[in-house]
Amino acid sequence: xxxxxxxxxxxxxxxxxxxxxxxxxxxxxxxxLKGTKYGCGxxxxxxxxxxxxxxxxxxxxxxxxxxxxxxxVTIEGLSQANDHPxxxxxxxxxxxxxxxxxxxxxxxxxxxxxxxxxxxxxxxxYGMAGNICRCGTYLRIRKAIHAxxxxxxxxxxxx
Amino acid sequence: xxxxxxxxRNFLKTSAVTGAVFxxxxxxxxxxxxxxxxxxAEAESYGIEMNSWVHIDKTGKVTIFDHRAEMGQxxxxxxxxxxAEELEVNLNxxxxxxxxxDNKKYxxxxxxxxxxxxxxYKNLLKLSATAREMLIQAAATQWxxxxxxxxxxxxxxxxxxxxxxxxxxxLVEAASKLEAPKDVVLKKRSEYKLIGKPLLRLDTPLKTNxxxxxxxxxxxxxxxxxxVERNPRLRGKVKSFDETAARKVPGVRHVVKVKMxxxxxxxxxxxxxADSTWAAIQGKKALKVEWDDTGFExxxxxxxxxxxxxxxxxxxxxxxKKQGEPTEIIAKASKKIDVIYETPYQYHACMEPxxxxxxxxxxKLEIWGPIQGPEMVQDFISKEMSIPRxxxxxxxxxxxGGFGRKAFMDYPHEAAVISKAIKxxxxxxxxxxxxxxxxxxxxxxxxxxxxxxNNGKIDAFKVKLAGQNxxxxxxxxxxxxxxxxxxxxxxxxxxxxxxxAIMDVxxxxxxxxxxxxxxxxxxxxxxxxxxLDELAHEANKDPLEFRREYLKDERLHKLIDKMxxxxxxxxxxxxxGFGTAITECFESTVxxxxxxxxxxxxxxxxxxxxxxxxxxxxxxxxxxxxxxxxSVVMALGAATIHEVKFKDGMAVxxxxxxxxxxxxxxxxxxDIHIMENDEDAGGVGxxxxxxxxxxxxxxIFDLTGKRIRRLPFSLQTV
Numbered sequence: 001x002x003x004x005x006x007x008x009x010x011x012x013x014x015x016x017x018x019x020x021x022x023x024x025x026x027x028x029x030x031x032x033l034k035g036t037k038y039g040c041g042x043x044x045x046x047x048x049x050x051x052x053x054x055x056x057x058x059x060x061x062x063x064x065x066x067x068x069x070x071x072x073v074t075i076e077g078l079s080q081a082n083d084h085p086x087x088x089x090x091x092x093x094x095x096x097x098x099x100x101x102x103x104x105x106x107x108x109x110x111x112x113x114x115x116x117x118x119x120x121x122x123x124x125x126y127g128m129a130g131n132i133c134r135c136g137t138y139l140r141i142r143k144a145i146h147a148x149x150x151x152x153x154x155x156x157x158x159x
Numbered sequence: 160x161x162x163x164x165x166x167x168r169n170f171l172k173t174s175a176v177t178g179a180v181f182x183x184x185x186x187x188x189x190x191x192x193x194x195x196x197x198x199x200a201e202a203e204s205y206g207i208e209m210n211s212w213v214h215i216d217k218t219g220k221v222t223i224f225d226h227r228a229e230m231g232q233x234x235x236x237x238x239x240x241x242x243a244e245e246l247e248v249n250l251n252x253x254x255x256x257x258x259x260x261d262n263k264k265y266x267x268x269x270x271x272x273x274x275x276x277x278x279x280y281k282n283l284l285k286l287s288a289t290a291r292e293m294l295i296q297a298a299a300t301q302w303x304x305x306x307x308x309x310x311x312x313x314x315x316x317x318x319x320x321x322x323x324x325x326x327x328x329x330l331v332e333a334a335s336k337l338e339a340p341k342d343v344v345l346k347k348r349s350e351y352k353l354i355g356k357p358l359l360r361l362d363t364p365l366k367t368n369x370x371x372x373x374x375x376x377x378x379x380x381x382x383x384x385x386x387v388e389r390n391p392r393l394r395g396k397v398k399s400f401d402e403t404a405a406r407k408v409p410g411v412r413h414v415v416k417v418k419m420x421x422x423x424x425x426x427x428x429x430x431x432x433a434d435s436t437w438a439a440i441q442g443k444k445a446l447k448v449e450w451d452d453t454g455f456e457x458x459x460x461x462x463x464x465x466x467x468x469x470x471x472x473x474x475x476x477x478x479x480k481k482q483g484e485p486t487e488i489i490a491k492a493s494k495k496i497d498v499i500y501e502t503p504y505q506y507h508a509c510m511e512p513x514x515x516x517x518x519x520x521x522x523k524l525e526i527w528g529p530i531q532g533p534e535m536v537q538d539f540i541s542k543e544m545s546i547p548r549x550x551x552x553x554x555x556x557x558x559x560g561g562f563g564r565k566a567f568m569d570y571p572h573e574a575a576v577i578s579k580a581i582k583x584x585x586x587x588x589x590x591x592x593x594x595x596x597x598x599x600x601x602x603x604x605x606x607x608x609x610x611x612x613n614n615g616k617i618d619a620f621k622v623k624l625a626g627q628n629x630x631x632x633x634x635x636x637x638x639x640x641x642x643x644x645x646x647x648x649x650x651x652x653x654x655x656x657x658x659x660a661i662m663d664v665x666x667x668x669x670x671x672x673x674x675x676x677x678x679x680x681x682x683x684x685x686x687x688x689x690x691l692d693e694l695a696h697e698a699n700k701d702p703l704e705f706r707r708e709y710l711k712d713e714r715l716h717k718l719i720d721k722m723x724x725x726x727x728x729x730x731x732x733x734x735x736g737f738g739t740a741i742t743e744c745f746e747s748t749v750x751x752x753x754x755x756x757x758x759x760x761x762x763x764x765x766x767x768x769x770x771x772x773x774x775x776x777x778x779x780x781x782x783x784x785x786x787x788x789x790s791v792v793m794a795l796g797a798a799t800i801h802e803v804k805f806k807d808g809m810a811v812x813x814x815x816x817x818x819x820x821x822x823x824x825x826x827x828x829x830d831i832h833i834m835e836n837d838e839d840a841g842g843v844g845x846x847x848x849x850x851x852x853x854x855x856x857x858x859i860f861d862l863t864g865k866r867i868r869r870l871p872f873s874l875q876t877v
Contacts, residue, residue: 035369136792
């Protein structure tokens with residue numbers, strides 16, 4: 001066990017944790033932020049995706065020690081008012097069904113859109129192939145990412 | 160009350176429902192065909208606690224209880240959308256709360272059989288209209304005007320001629336003193352403002368910022384986490400275990416032997432209880448356990464298929480339906496079709512692995528979890544742990560998928576046993592590996608289909624199936640055929656096919672089984688609808704025209720017309736790769752047309768899927784479409800990837816690395832159409848699944864001439 005501090009969503013969380021513990025369980029059980037989900041534990045499903053210094057990582061296979069001194073953003077911190085373009089697009093298109101995988105889907109999509117503001121269907125497929133949705137919302141995910149790209153462009157033009 | 164919240168726009172946290180002064184609910188008299196609508200005073204006179212389905216408080220806030228599990232299928236949207244329509248309130252001003260498990264109050268809460276809407280909409284419409292009429296009456300009395308001159312809209316009552324209006328909140332006290340009118344007039348379909356509209360789901364905003372509380376996210380003060388190493392052969396005991404290493408894992412507090420009921424059998428395991436999920440999982444990995452699975456046969460998948468085939472070839476089975484002389488005609492025929500269809504065991508693979516919180520205290524038990532069947536949990540645990548049923552409280556959370564697996568009692572039972580043993584609240588977390596390997600699974604079924612075609616007509620039609628019967632595990636009689644032997648197969652076929660037999664060849668294995676989305680239709684649909692395609696081909700008939708000929712039913716003809724229209728069926732070229740299938744499931748009929756082509760690098764590519772659903776009356780077309788999209792994706796996985804393989808009595812694949820899921824790269828375009836009619840509501844969550852696989856394999860036959868009779872098959876190597 002070691003005393004560490006995690007910076008999550010711009011807030012400091014001091015904790016005592018096994019440095020080997022995956023970031024996922026530190027976030028969920030030691031800070032009580034439950035929006036990041038456990039799906040497989042082996043980097044297959046993407047339900048646990050968070051941003052580590054701006055990069056999408058699978059928190060189920062990322063040791064908590066790796067996150068020390070870095071900025072972690074979880075689904076709860078993606079926006080203040082649930083209004084990141086990806087979140088808004090998800091709401092307008094009613095993407096989720098059960099919703100369990102969508103924290104990870106949204107976090108993956110947010111990085112995809114930042115890196116590629118104008119993705120094609122194929123870009124989206126490549127970028128999102130690491131996220132499983134058992135309810136089968138894939139066609140809406142694709143549609144929503146296009147919609148979010150449009151929103152992002154409009155905001156950029158206005159600004 | 161475990162409330163999950165809601166107003167779509169502002170995410171207000173609902174306050175507890177105390178202080179409400181007008182509420183209406185149902186009373187379900189024993190053996191009654193329909194519920195009686197009652198208010199609080201009447202409930203008291205019956206000596207019952209009211210279910211208070213609709214609550215309006217003095218501020219006008221409306222709270223509606225969702226009595227069913229929300230697992231993605233949309234009950235959280237459908238129930239309020241129904242109520243808001245007749246109650247005349249704005250949907251975004253309603254709070255939705257999950258009802259606790261109490262079937263005496265709410266009627267059955269088992270969320271299965273695609274039954275939430277079709278099972279309750281008539282009662283909900285009537286209840287809401289009754290509440291509206293009482294509010295209007297209260298206003299009319301207060302204004303001393305004729306009730307006929309008043310109407311309700313947007314949470315207010317208006318007086319037409321004077322333009323006066325009152326908010327529902329101002330009327331609740333007076334309305335609550337009125338007697339509920341017996342016969343209220345319901346709106347016509349053409350008058351609906353909300354029902355039938357593609358309104359956005361109330362739960363979506365909760366699912367885009369991590370605030371929706373799934374079972375795994377629920378926290379109770381003082382709660383510990385448990386991971387359990389269970390007998391890997393699905394049943395059996397712990398012979399001995401060494402906990403030394405597990406105890407050394409930092410954070411581990413308890414190591415206890417546990418058991419869970421799996422139907423009438425038991426499975427034992429060793430639970431490691433810790434401060435965090437991770438510590439519990441590490442502790443579980445450090446355990447050394449010796450198992451005793453005496454009496455549990457160590458089967459492999461090959462054994463199962465072989466035995467099913469042998470059974471079908473040597474036994475006639477129990478008669479599910481028999482008319483005419485199919486067996487005799489087949490025996491004498493010079494030319495007949497005699498083919499075997501095989502379907503595999505399937506895993507539910509909910510994205511949220513099984514989990515459950517239990518707190519056993521002072522002979523009372525409280526449970527929180529992703530649960531499809533709260534009353535089943537109450538009944539089962541009451542019996543197993545000798546706790547009075549009324550002392551078992553089951554709280555519902557959002558479910559991260561259900562598909563039938565979460566309508567079971569094993570995981571809450573195990574959590575309750577652990578909480579009792581450690582005298583603390585505990586959340587039991589199944590790892591993905593536990594979830595994938597420990598069943599119960601959907602049974603794999605083998606079918607023998609025999610038929611004779613003469614002069615373009617079916618002379619004889621005989622289907623025998625050999626597969627495990629879920630009913631047996633629930634204590635059903637073994638000398639009667641599986642009641643679901645023809646589930647999925649359209650009923651009118653039996654009116655037109657004079658010589659027909661459907662037989663169930665009893666088949667058992669020690670592997671526990673359970674319902675899986677669309678249940679027996681999910682396997683039957685493949686066998687029956689592929690076999691029909693074979694018969695149509697033998698008869699040299701167009702597959703849809705052949706079906707039309709045998710389905711003498713106007714509603715089905717309209718569905719077929721629509722399928723032809725949307726898919727351009729009539730204009731297709733010979734062997735262009737079109738296939739079709741139609742199945743019925745939970746009172747809805749769904750037709751699929753699939754178009755395939757040869758993939759550039761070998762194998763087959765799905766170009767387009769068309770789905771036409773006839774579900775009668777429906778609430779929200781966008782929810783219907785979402786369920787169809789999801790059903791196609793789940794069916795695609797089941798047809799082309801998924802099979803639970805058994806070896807030495809254990810399930811082999813234990814995670815998504817080998818039990819792979821369809822991904823965004825695998826999904827074909829899906830074109831969806833909903834039939835518009837005034838028929839009663841049918842199911843929506845499951846019925847679109849069964850017809851996909853046969854439509855796909857029939858399309859592959861059309862393109863390549865190759866008949867696929869075993870699932871799953873690979874699109875890449877077909």
